[in-house]
Amino acid sequence: MPNYSFEKYTACVTQIDEYTGGVADWTGQEGSGGLSYCTAQCPDSSNKSLSAGVPYNAVGFQHAHTGLSYTEMNTFINGSTDTVFPYGRTVYLNYRNYIEAKLIDTLKTGITYYVTFFINLADSSDYACNDIGAYFSDSTLSFNSEYAKSYLIPQVANNPIKHPLTDTMNWMKVSGSFVAKGGETYIIIGNFKNDSLSSITYLGKRSPDATAAYYYVDDVIVSADSTTSINEINASSENVNVFPNPSNGNYELRITNFKFAGI
Numbered sequence: 001m002p003n004y005s006f007e008k009y010t011a012c013v014t015q016i017d018e019y020t021g022g023v024a025d026w027t028g029q030e031g032s033g034g035l036s037y038c039t040a041q042c043p044d045s046s047n048k049s050l051s052a053g054v055p056y057n058a059v060g061f062q063h064a065h066t067g068l069s070y071t072e073m074n075t076f077i078n079g080s081t082d083t084v085f086p087y088g089r090t091v092y093l094n095y096r097n098y099i100e101a102k103l104i105d106t107l108k109t110g111i112t113y114y115v116t117f118f119i120n121l122a123d124s125s126d127y128a129c130n131d132i133g134a135y136f137s138d139s140t141l142s143f144n145s146e147y148a149k150s151y152l153i154p155q156v157a158n159n160p161i162k163h164p165l166t167d168t169m170n171w172m173k174v175s176g177s178f179v180a181k182g183g184e185t186y187i188i189i190g191n192f193k194n195d196s197l198s199s200i201t202y203l204g205k206r207s208p209d210a211t212a213a214y215y216y217v218d219d220v221i222v223s224a225d226s227t228t229s230i231n232e233i234n235a236s237s238e239n240v241n242v243f244p245n246p247s248n249g250n251y252e253l254r255i256t257n258f259k260f261a262g263i
Contacts, residue, residue, distance in 0.1 A: 001187070002104055004220050006069040012042035015162065016072070017048035019099075023071065028099040029082040029143040031074070034212060039069035059207075060123030065171045065218035072122065073097035076097070076129040076192035076200055076213040079261045085166065094148040098190035100141060102171045103222065107136065109182030114228070115156040116175040116221045119206060121168045122214035124207035128166040130199035133157030136184035150194045157192075160199035171218065177226070187222060 008024035016036040020027050023037040040054040046219050054070065055063045079091035105114060115134050133154030141149070156176035158165065165172055191198060200213070221228065 001220050002101060004068045005082075005218060006037065006039070006071055007041075007067045007171040009037065009039060009041060009069070013037050013039065013052045014042065014044065016052050018129055019054060019071070026071070026099055026101045027143070028073070029097055029146070031077075031095050031097045034074035034077070034214060035099070036070070036072040037069070038072050038216070040064075041068055058090040059088075059125070059214050060168065060216075062120050062122070062168075062216055065118045065120075067218075070216045070218040071099055072214060072216050073099060073190065074212040074214050075132055076127055078127060078211045079239050092148065094150070094194050095146050096190055098141075098143070098147045098149065098188050099217065100143075100186055100188040101220075102140070102186055103184070107180035107182065107184040108224075110179060111224050112177055112179050114175070114177045114221075114223055114226045116173060116219070118171040118173055118218050119165060120171050120216040120218075121166060122216060123168050125168075125214045126206050126211050127213040128164065128201045129191055129213035129215075130158060130163070130165045130201070131193050131197075132159035132165065132189065133192060134174075134220075135188045135192065136178075136180070137186045137188065140186055140205075141188055148194050149190070149192055150197075152188075152192050154192050164199075164201070165215070166201065166203070167230055180209060185218070189217065189220070 002025040006023055010024045011021055013022040013226040018031045019035040019037045028035050038052045038053050038054050038057050044051040044053040051057050055061050074097050077092040077095045077114045121128055135152045155178035158174045182262050
């Protein structure tokens with residue numbers, strides 16, 4: 001993966017809804033807004049309500065999984081003027097953000113590839129959406145619409161029943177493997193289901209503006225080696241607590257049964 005941790009940028013961003021042209025090697029489907037490049041490497045906007053900083057930004061508080069930067073996107077939008085949930089809305093129906101990058105190497109026929117990326121639900125999200133995945137294509141995809149690419153079936157997808165994506169504190173790992181057909185050159189990440197088929201949970205009114213499921217994305221790994229990934233804390237045996245969240249700049253990380261594992 002090029003720029004797998006979103007640390008390289010081509011232009012400084014100062015507020016949310018700035019992505020394409022800001023982060024290096026990636027492009028995406030902007031949709032109705034929401035697709036953002038968040039980083040601590042550029043000065044924040046003077047208007048903090050619009051900032052795309054790290055760890056503070058307009059939709060929440062979160063340190064990067066690694067490094068100083070991450071991407072922010074929505075996988076479901078329920079507009080502030082919509083009165084019907086979960087389906088049958090007239091505003092933002094099936095609207096989506098996607099992010100796309102060209103792989104460093106084209107995938108080879110018959111080879112098993114292992115995919116991992118990390119996501120975190122932004123604090124101000126009124127909704128959680130348990131559907132997100134990675135689709136691999138032999139050609140770049142067109143982003144000339146704002147809607148779900150429901151005609152695509154991602155080769156790697158989160159299990160919405162076994163792995164709900166509701167954590168606003170800790171980074172959640174989405175991973176899987178697939179056998180390449182050969183020729184796949186691009187990766188695109190997002191929710192490929194229409195609203196009616198998506199696993200959506202209403203979390204209550206957290207923000208007057210964030211009527212969506214906003215997710216931070218970091219550390220996208222694609223490899224033919226199942227042991228290649230970001231060294232991470234083995235959450236099956238470790239207990240991790242970060243507090244307070246949000247903080248005034250000082251926070252405490254408490255880990256029990258600590259060990260590192262290459263996953």
